[in-house]
Structure formats: structure tokens, C-alpha cells
Amino acid sequence: MVKLDQINISNDGLTKFFSPIEAAILRALWAEGEMTTSELTGKTKIPLTSVAGTLDRLVKAGYTTRRTEKVNGRVRFMYEPVFSEEEAANEITTKILDSLVETFGPLAVENFSKYSDKK
Amino acid sequence: MSDIHCYGQCLKSWAPFVALFVVMSIALIAVSLILSNPRKRLQLFVFAQSSGILSIALTYYIMECSEMLSLYLYSAYLLFSTLMIFGMLRYYDHIIIRNLGAKPADSILDWTQEFVDMLTSAKLYYFDSAIPRAFASGRSIFISVGLLEMLDDDELKAVLAHEAWHIKHNSGMPFMKQLALMAFSSSSDPELERMADHFAAQIAGSEALSSARDKVDKVFI
Numbered sequence: 001m002v003k004l005d006q007i008n009i010s011n012d013g014l015t016k017f018f019s020p021i022e023a024a025i026l027r028a029l030w031a032e033g034e035m036t037t038s039e040l041t042g043k044t045k046i047p048l049t050s051v052a053g054t055l056d057r058l059v060k061a062g063y064t065t066r067r068t069e070k071v072n073g074r075v076r077f078m079y080e081p082v083f084s085e086e087e088a089a090n091e092i093t094t095k096i097l098d099s100l101v102e103t104f105g106p107l108a109v110e111n112f113s114k115y116s117d118k119k
Numbered sequence: 120m121s122d123i124h125c126y127g128q129c130l131k132s133w134a135p136f137v138a139l140f141v142v143m144s145i146a147l148i149a150v151s152l153i154l155s156n157p158r159k160r161l162q163l164f165v166f167a168q169s170s171g172i173l174s175i176a177l178t179y180y181i182m183e184c185s186e187m188l189s190l191y192l193y194s195a196y197l198l199f200s201t202l203m204i205f206g207m208l209r210y211y212d213h214i215i216i217r218n219l220g221a222k223p224a225d226s227i228l229d230w231t232q233e234f235v236d237m238l239t240s241a242k243l244y245y246f247d248s249a250i251p252r253a254f255a256s257g258r259s260i261f262i263s264v265g266l267l268e269m270l271d272d273d274e275l276k277a278v279l280a281h282e283a284w285h286i287k288h289n290s291g292m293p294f295m296k297q298l299a300l301m302a303f304s305s306s307s308d309p310e311l312e313r314m315a316d317h318f319a320a321q322i323a324g325s326e327a328l329s330s331a332r333d334k335v336d337k338v339f340i
Contacts, residue, residue, distance in 0.1 A: 037249060052248075056249050075228060075245075075267040077249060
């Protein structure tokens with residue numbers, strides 16, 4: 001379900017897997033559940049010009065859904081995350097482990113078991 | 120009829136080969152109309168045109184009995200492709216409606232279509248995008264939900280009047296410019312935009328127009 005195009009292990013936190021704006025939007029949505037565009041720009045403190053294209057991309061990639069609402073004669077989008085934070089974390093780790101095992105085979109598995117022994 | 124008979128005689132073993140080219144170019148044109156990526160669509164269309172020309176050239180050189188029919192064929196091809204291009208220009212808004220999944224705007228804001236009806240005969244659509252955008256094509260005006268979100272009613276009227284002016288003056292738009300618009304290359308003429316703004320200011324007031332302009336830093340075409 002989660003598409004991972006690029007992984008940058010030198011980045012911090014979620015920006016390893018998402019662009020900084022994508023990460024900020026996802027964090028806000030996970031915290032609040034449902035948000036309008038103006039709530040999102042307020043919470044993330046990122047201007048609409050930067051958020052708008054990213055929101056379209058997140059919807060297209062299937063991370064968030066949105067519905068059009070009409071409130072007091074004004075039209076607005078209401079955004080909702082498709083996956084919870086746990087679901088996304090689970091999916092990302094599975095994808096990365098899969099790709100490590102696919103590339104390095106038994107060596108990767110051996111390192112995982114060493115890693116869990118250390119913990 | 121004798122020409123067609125001659126085709127059968129002269130082409131013989133080559134006939135399936137030529138037929139393949141003809142079928143391929145027609146299929147390519149059909150596919151190019153379905154594609155959503157404008158650049159790919161244009162590339163495929165050019166490819167289809169070239170393959171059509173090639174098939175006619177092939178026919179012309181392989182058979183030597185009748186040059187007349189080849190000439191007719193070529194003229195028919197020219198006519199057909201020109202009609203296709205003009206037809207595409209005429210119905211391009213229908214293609215946009217399908218690609219954007221656009222819906223009639225009066226289903227979400229009922230006054231907007233009535234407002235457009237007062238200015239010109241055009242259908243107003245909204246489409247699912249957070250990026251504030253508005254543009255006109257054929258006899259349709261498109262606005263994104265992102266634009267509806269950020270503008271108040273007066274500002275929206277200014278934008279609609281601007282686009283309505285474009286629709287009114289679309290018929291006088293030079294052919295090459297329409298083609299450029301189809302490929303989504305930037306082709307907006309500052310003079311046309313100024314005149315559309317002038318009209319919008321008359322309809323909705325210059326204050327509404329300039330505040331709409333301030334809010335939407337992306338220029339609406």
C-alpha cells in the first residue's frame with residue numbers, strides 16, 4: 001500500500017521516506033485525524049503554494065483521501081489519512097526488510113538476528 | 120473502380136504490409152486520443168501521422184500502375200488529418216473534462232453557472248485539485264476546488280468574468296495558438312490577459328479582481 005520511491009538514510013525521522021512537506025502533512029493528519037486545507041497550512045506553518053501540490057500528490061499516491069464539503073456557502077476540502085501511523089510504520093519496515101533480504105539474502109537475516117540479540 | 124482493381128493486381132504480396140501500416144496509424148491516432156499525458160499524446164499523434172504518410176509513400180512507390188488513386192489517397196489523408204486536428208480543437212474541452220474528472224460546478228455552488236450564463240454561453244466545471252487554477256477551453260471553464268477554497272464570492276466572480284471573456288473571444292484565437300494550448304505549452308498573450316482583466320474589473324470590481332490576483336500567485340490563464 002505504501003509506495004516508497006526514495007529512501008534517504010541520512011535524513012531525520014519521517015523525512016527518510018517522505019519529503020519534508022509530505023512528512024509534515026502526514027504528521028499533522030495523524031495527530032488530528034481530519035483537517036481542512038487551512039487547518040493544515042496553519043498547523044504545519046507551510047504556505048498553501050507549497051502545500052497544494054504536495055496534497056494532490058499524497059491523494060494520488062493513496063496516503064490521504066479528501067472529500068469536498070460545503071459549509072456556509074463555501075467549498076472546502078476535508079483531508080483524512082488512509083493509514084494510521086502504526087500501519088505506515090509496519091508497511092515501511094516490511095518493505096525495507098524485504099528489499100534487504102532480496103539483495104543480501106542470508107547475510108541480512110543473520111544481521112537481523114544479531115541485532116535482536118543485542119537488544 | 121479500375122484503380123482499385125489495379126491496386127489488387129499491383130500490390131499483391133505487398134498488400135498486407137501496406138494494410139498493416141494503415142491500420143497501425145489509425146490505431147495510434149485512436150490511442151493518442153485516449154492518453155492522459157499531453158506530451159505523450161502529442162508524440163504519439165505525430166508518430167501516427169508519420170506512419171500514415173509512410174504508408175501512402177509505400178503504396179505510391181510499390182505500385183506503378185495508377186498514380187491517380189495514390190493522389191486521391193493522399194488528398195483523402197490530408198483532409199482526414201486536418202479534420203481530426205480541427206475536431207480535436209473543437210472538442211478538446213470534452214477531453215479535459217474526462218481527464219480531470221471535472222464535474223458541473225452548479226452541483227456544488229449553484230449561483231456560479233447562473234453568473235457565467237449572464238456573461239457568455241459556457242459550461243462551468245470544477246475539478247479535484249488543491250492547486251488554485253482556472254482556465255477556459257472551447258466552451259467550458261474549469262476551476263479547481265483549491266481555487267474555490269481560497270476565494271470569496273466577489274473574487275470568484277472576478278475570476279469567472281476573466282475566463283468568460285476568454286470564451287467570448289476564443290473564436291478569434293489563431294489556429295497555431297490553440298494548438299500550442301493543446302500541448303499545454305505556455306502561450307498566454309499578455310495583451311489578451313490585460314483585456315480579460317479589464318472586463319473582469321468591469322463586472323466584479325477592480326478591488327475583487329486585485330485581491331483575487333493577490334491570493335492566487337499562480338496566474339490563471
